[in-house]
Amino acid sequence: xxxxxxxxxxxxxxxxxxxxxxxxxxxxxxxxxFATFIRxxxxxxxxxxxxxxxxxxxxxxxxxxxxxxxxDAAIKEKYTxxxxxxxxxxxxxxxxxxTSYYETVRDKNNYFPSxxxxxxxxxxxxxxxxxxxxxxxxxxxxxxxxxxxxxFITDYVNNLFSSGKLKSCIAGWVEFCEGKYEVFLxxxxxDQGDNTIKHTTEQIKKIYNF
Amino acid sequence: MEDLVNQLKVQIIxxxxxxxxxxxxxxxxxxxxxxxxxxxxxxxxxxxxxxxKEYGLRVENAASAKKIFLSIQSMADYIAEHKKx
Amino acid sequence: xxxxxxxxxxxVISSIGNNVQENYNSLTSxxxxxxxxxxLDTVHKNIIPVSEVKFSDKDLAHMAEFDMSRxxxxxxxxxxxxxxxxxxxxGLDKVAKLxxxxxxxxxxxxxxxxxMLYQKYLDPADNGDFMKFLETHDCGESTERxxxxxxxxxxxxxxxxxCSSSANSIMLGAxxxxxxxxxxxxxxxxxxxxxxxxxxxxxxxILDKEHCRPFDDSRQGLNLxxxxxxxxxxxxxxxxxxNRPILAEVSGYANTNDAYHQTASSPxxxxxxxxxxxxxxxxxxxxxxxxxxxVHGTGTPNNDxxxxxxxxxxxxxxxxxxxxxxxxxGHTLGACGGIEAVYSTLSIMNKTIFPNINxxxxxxxxxxxxxxxxxxxxxxxxxxxxxxxxxxxNSALVFKKI
Numbered sequence: 041x042x043x044x045x046x047x048x049x050x051x052x053x054x055x056x057x058x059x060x061x062x063x064x065x066x067x068x069x070x071x072x073x074f075a076t077f078i079r080x081x082x083x084x085x086x087x088x089x090x091x092x093x094x095x096x097x098x099x100x101x102x103x104x105x106x107x108x109x110x111x112d113a114a115i116k117e118k119y120t121x122x123x124x125x126x127x128x129x130x131x132x133x134x135x136x137x138x139t140s141y142y143e144t145v146r147d148k149n150n151y152f153p154s155x156x157x158x159x160x161x162x163x164x165x166x167x168x169x170x171x172x173x174x175x176x177x178x179x180x181x182x183x184x185x186x187x188x189x190x191x192f193i194t195d196y197v198n199n200l201f202s203s204g205k206l207k208s209c210i211a212g213w214v215e216f217c218e219g220k221y222e223v224f225l226x227x228x229x230x231d232q233g234d235n236t237i238k239h240t241t242e243q244i245k246k247i248y249n250f
Numbered sequence: 251m252e253d254l255v256n257q258l259k260v261q262i263i264x265x266x267x268x269x270x271x272x273x274x275x276x277x278x279x280x281x282x283x284x285x286x287x288x289x290x291x292x293x294x295x296x297x298x299x300x301x302x303k304e305y306g307l308r309v310e311n312a313a314s315a316k317k318i319f320l321s322i323q324s325m326a327d328y329i330a331e332h333k334k335x
Numbered sequence: 336x337x338x339x340x341x342x343x344x345x346x347v348i349s350s351i352g353n354n355v356q357e358n359y360n361s362l363t364s365x366x367x368x369x370x371x372x373x374x375l376d377t378v379h380k381n382i383i384p385v386s387e388v389k390f391s392d393k394d395l396a397h398m399a400e401f402d403m404s405r406x407x408x409x410x411x412x413x414x415x416x417x418x419x420x421x422x423x424x425x426g427l428d429k430v431a432k433l434x435x436x437x438x439x440x441x442x443x444x445x446x447x448x449x450x451m452l453y454q455k456y457l458d459p460a461d462n463g464d465f466m467k468f469l470e471t472h473d474c475g476e477s478t479e480r481x482x483x484x485x486x487x488x489x490x491x492x493x494x495x496x497x498c499s500s501s502a503n504s505i506m507l508g509a510x511x512x513x514x515x516x517x518x519x520x521x522x523x524x525x526x527x528x529x530x531x532x533x534x535x536x537x538x539x540x541i542l543d544k545e546h547c548r549p550f551d552d553s554r555q556g557l558n559l560x561x562x563x564x565x566x567x568x569x570x571x572x573x574x575x576x577x578n579r580p581i582l583a584e585v586s587g588y589a590n591t592n593d594a595y596h597q598t599a600s601s602p603x604x605x606x607x608x609x610x611x612x613x614x615x616x617x618x619x620x621x622x623x624x625x626x627x628x629x630v631h632g633t634g635t636p637n638n639d640x641x642x643x644x645x646x647x648x649x650x651x652x653x654x655x656x657x658x659x660x661x662x663x664x665g666h667t668l669g670a671c672g673g674i675e676a677v678y679s680t681l682s683i684m685n686k687t688i689f690p691n692i693n694x695x696x697x698x699x700x701x702x703x704x705x706x707x708x709x710x711x712x713x714x715x716x717x718x719x720x721x722x723x724x725x726x727x728x729n730s731a732l733v734f735k736k737i
Contacts, residue, residue, distance in 0.1 A: 090268070090269075090270050090288075093267045093268070093269040093270070094266070094267045121594070122591075122609070152299050152302065152303050153299075153538075154296065154299060155292050155295035155296055155299065155538070156266075156267075156292050156293070156295070156296045159292055159597045159598060165597060168592075168594075168597060168727075169597075171592060171594040172594050172595060172596065175594055176594060177591065177592055177593075177594050177605075177606075177609065180592060290596060290599070291596075291598065291599050292597065292598065295538070295539070311540060312540040312541075312555075312556075315540065
């Protein structure tokens, strides 16, 4: 059976709040909309990645959550680009952006399908953006579940570790639908190192109440 | 012509979501792709949509697109020439 | 994980033939299937060349022995014809049923019917008999109908990763057999031509208005095609049990990602390079041991340069003989990996390399020229077959002579 990995860092972004390893990293004003909040998180993280502005909301969300968990993780020093994977999930796929795209084509008299919106009409594009930004080339998959399924994701990732395919993996949940958003991402590693949280469903339920 | 160039700058910044860029930062003769503004192939397709939406001009093929989208100036020249006709 | 995965059956339908023999005849007599649009209703009819299967849906239903009173798509019909040929050529109808799977790839699924009926679907007042076609839109629907036609019940799934789809279905099938989850799998893919794909690729400005010219300096883009290609793969033990001929082995496979851009492949061909390199590693082969590459070779400026760069990086100055059979079939998207798996196996079996027609001048950037005439009597021990998709989803398969 598969051996278990460990959780190095984790982030939660919801209700205008970003949490890193259980501590508040940024809190937006209650009246801020998502665009304002995620922009202030981008500024607060002090990164320069101009494609950020072109991304759809789900990609912005996934990318910022990834920035948080990788901030102090030094994965580039520890692993080669194919030893790091990304396994994500959500429940409404890319529906939020599918709807935006539909808005560009629904009126025959104002029919200007946007290529830049079209490229975001797939859920796994968020994996692509994370990989492009961080030069990650390992195993990656996007699953769609009705709700967050930590049993499945931990099994899947631990199996990638025990089969030797990956040494570390960004995993979790990235959901954006009808203005509501919720992301829980963590960095799992196959080696214990100085990690204290085991990569199991029980531990995930402790650090993330969903 | 200068008005057209400035108008194009604003439209491009908006259409391509170049939030970090200000109109006065763009040199109208600098290349749009590669080293200049660093646009990519998806941006190129958005520029084609922009020309059609804002100026009613259609770009027929990749070869002519390459010439039209060399710089803001070449876009403005193309618009000025074809709008008259 | 040491079970050998072997090929025992082939099935294909494309613009150059309705079965394996007809495809082989066209390939060896240098007859491409590219021409004017006949079956589709589109404004591009006489402008954009395509590689169509030259039968109406009604004719195809007759060939597939499908009851047309049920809702069905062109995708399903093409798939049944090719998958059934593969199934019968492997003699699966004559041997005891082992655990059998059907893994089918498609990029557009039932889009062809949906785009015809779309305006009617939207009209709340219109509730005619056509509503039964709604359920045929989903990509998985064609897989279910084809599996049903073959009587496969143990396992089925659908893969949709753009142009690498059917290479990925063969890879998944081989891995499931190696892992002992299934004994045999009919794996490959199918796509039919649609207005959706023609308009989409036309908007991307990567359709050549002439016959496509893979790897040629003057190439302007691809020609879209349609068809289906499936291979029957089995564990060696299962294949030997029925005393049926083994045609070749699926010895290597890999899928990688480019981490470069949402749609374009990287200029250094990193994803393509890694896919080929890893497939060779899985096969336990060195680069020198590859005798022929059936390249992805779509004819777009971006793909051929990126793929050629990756080949040069992997093989150095000793790039093996290679050709793009898309110069015959056009780019069949979700079906191309399946169709080209059939062609690669035919190359091994018949000691033949099919030429890359329409090639004249090497691209400026690379010193690479594909085979331009039919080569026979070539002892081909291992073939590499590439299938690269949008977004840098790159796959490579290795087929080996037994």
